[in-house]
Amino acid sequence: MPLTVKVNLVPLFRGLVTGAQPFAVAQEVVLMFETEVETLMISYNPEKALSEITGLLSRIITFTPQTYRVIVSVGNGYEHKNYL
Structure with a gap:
């Protein structure tokens, strides 16, 4: 059975961006x-999700032309619902 945890994604993504x-x-x-929000709670499998998110961020940085910006944003996508 996969391990799932419920965490606030805002500090998680802030840390991943700082690390990258x-x-x-x-x-x-x-x-x-x-970020537009300070809290975005989600349940996920950290072993699988962290490696996928880190890999995706690395590929985005790798294929972004020099001097361009990559903005990782967390916020409300729809009224009354939080989306990433």
Whole structure:
């Protein structure tokens, strides 16, 4: 049975973006994090999700042209519902 946890994604994504900053700088890409909400609770399998999110962010940075910006944003996508 896969392990699932319920966590606030805002600090998780803030930490992933902070951790990817040196890689983005090396690629000459500006990496930014912004949020419209302070809390976005979700249940997920951390082992699977973290590796997939980190891999996706790495690929985005790799294929973004130099001097471009990548903005990771967390916010309300629809009224009364939180989306990433």
